[in-house]
Amino acid sequence: MSFHVYNSLTRRKERFESREQGVVRMYNCGPTVYSRAHIGNLRSFLFADVLRRWLEYLGYEVHQVMNITDVGHIQGDADEGEDKLDAQAKKDRLDPREIAKRYADEFLADVAALGVRAPEVYPRATDHIPEMLAIIDDLIAKGNAYQVGQDVYFDVTSFPNYGRLSGNKLEDLEGGARVEVREEKRHHADFALWKSDPKHLMKWDSHFGPDGFPGWHIECSAMAIKHLGEELDIHTGGEDNVFPHHECEIAQSECHTGKPFARYWMHAKFLQVEGGKMSKSLGNVYTLGDLEERGHSPRSLRFTLIRGHYRQPLNFTWDIVAEQKAAxxxxxxxxxxxxxxxxxxxxxxxxxxxxxxxxxxxxxxxxxxxxxxxxxxxxxxxxxxxxxxxxxxxxxxxxxxxxxxxxxxxxxxGVIDVDANAAGGEANEAIEALVQARLDARASKDWAASDRIRDELVAQGIVIQDTADGTIWRRQAE
Ligand SMILES: [Zn+2]
Structure with missing residues (x-):
């Protein structure tokens, strides 16, 4: 029996084989920390967590990296529009670094509560500016990128495989629709590796000029290569990452290293809420906090989000969360x-x-x-x-x-509370003693004592069931 995965790059299920026997190098696209992660984001992170845990079950040593994007993620697909961090910082009248710190901390707390095992490293884009600039210089030297003023663009026509992952063809990527025409670009699908804007709040000096900041795509290439090497086994993300983000990551990484970037690309499907799109205007962009406000535990949310197949769209409803709790x-x-x-x-x-x-x-x-x-x-x-x-x-x-x-x-x-329900241990011995005392009280028809002990157990969060096979107990799930 071997592990088969659906590879977005080849559009078919393939037998999984890592480059190095027994070792897997995996990169997961992580959050952009300008707001709290919503359940759609969490689905993608939980998918990565279950994948890592399954690889470990199979005996692999997994080197896993999930990035935190804290600069350079532009609101639109094109290189026009505001940086999400900058926009939120202006709205809240805070420094974008404060915004990034607040939401990165919240993200880490949320995934920990959801039982996500921490990867080896959660690298942050702002800590990798020199690595990005080094790749950009190399791409210019190799003729894959060009400078216009203080901006640098990747030349998509220099990479014949551009479009392989998403199925987009260069001639179809007309200006206007998904990728806006920008005069200074040679081809309308060229994308920014480095941008310059004096109004941008987070900016770095470089030999391109004083007010620069990186493009979102180059961040992931730089962090993946630094922490995992030039050839990955698995790269994951949400399906919305396929284009342009992952398409661009492949182009710039492979032109830089001359090697295939990742063997397997895996993407989690969208999450719907009550059968429709999640949107701010509908007020259904739920976070873990919203779930907890309604009395649902992180454990119930984890089970709800992992229980559907990751390549099937998942429809989130409050009824389903309640059902998963019962399950x-x-x-x-x-x-x-x-x-x-x-x-x-x-x-x-x-x-x-x-x-x-x-x-x-x-x-x-x-x-x-x-x-x-x-x-x-x-x-x-x-x-x-x-x-x-x-x-x-x-x-x-x-x-x-x-x-x-x-x-x-x-x-x-990662959903059953096995330790709470394990046999043995002093705490459990005390409960076993109470359960036995209750049985003794019932045997001598001392109903008052039996009820009192039952209440005591309930107060400790213990559920008792009298079955044909005797009485069993377990701790009440959260
Ligand atoms: Zn990414």
Missing amino acids: LEKLDELYSRLVRAADGQGTPGDDDAGRALLDDSIETFESGMNDDLNVPRAVSALFQLRAHVLEGALGRTVAAAGVDFVRRANDVL
């Missing part, structure tokens, strides 16, 4: 039941028959993830296993193997 509680219950069955509680099933059922669930999980990260199929394996556990179909040894499997699966999904 998560079932997975918590699966885990706590397995732990207790492994501990010899309940009616033990047959180990031989149970083994086949467990193996089948593991196979479904792994083949799902190996099929271009089919999380829906992988999650269905856990519900399948839950059904077997509810039937009492697993023996004690198999239940122990099941505990191990669910922990490993959850290492990829």
Whole structure:
């Protein structure tokens, strides 16, 4: 069984093979920190997180980098319009560096709350100006870029593969529509590597002039090459990054290094809200803060955003978040039941028959993830296993193997609170003692004591279920 991914560059599913055996170098396009990340952005970052976790499950050593764009991201696709950071800074009457710091901190807090494992580095564009200028100089020297006044443009006609990723053809990229005509450009699709504007708030001196700042695309090339080397295995982003951002990254990186930039390009699809587009005017550009205000946990949001396949459009609704919360509680219950069955509680099933059922669930999980990260199929394996556990179909040894499997699966999904539901530990022993005391009270028909103990458990966030196999407990999900 091997890992297959859909490669946007070739438009087909391909068997994944890293350049260096056992090692993956992966770059994820990160946030532009001029506002708080919305759930559409978060979907793309969570997709990258699940991909990294799956690669680790497969045994790869993953070198992962996600950038933070804190300058140079222009509002439109063309090189006209305001820098998003500058525009927000003017609106809030703050220094753009303060804006960048505020939203970068918020981004880091949000992804941490969502259980995103930190990459090796979160490089910031403003810390890599010399690296960008070095690439720009090299591109000019090689004839792939040209200077007009204090601006520098990439010459798209110098790179025959321009348009391969997005499917755009140069002759179709007419001025006006997506890319505005700018007089000083040789070709209307040429894009800025370096711009000069005395009114820009964040600017750097260079041999091009005093008031310069980088283009957004060159930032990612410089940061990826610096932190991961000239040839990446995987480059990810949202589907809105394909053109022009990633198309331009490929052009300038490959002209600079003379090597293929990334083997696999993977893009997460858009997120819709209530069946329509997210937009400020509709007031549905939700953030993690909005979810929390409505009483939803980061864990529920994580599950909602990873549970659909990343290449399918995801429709976000409040009902779906509530459903995912309920589904998560079932997975918590699966885990706590397995732990207790492994501990010899309940009616033990047959180990031989149970083994086949467990193996089948593991196979479904792994083949799902190996099929271009089919999380829906992988999650269905856990519900399948839950059904077997509810039937009492697993023996004690198999239940122990099941505990191990669910922990490993959850290492990829990151949604089940396995530690809270683990057996053992002083805190859990105290709860076990209370649960037993309640059972003793019920046995002697001391209902008042039984109710009192139950209330005490509930106050500690413990859910108790009396089942045919005895009483089981788990911690209430957030
Ligand atoms: Zn990027």
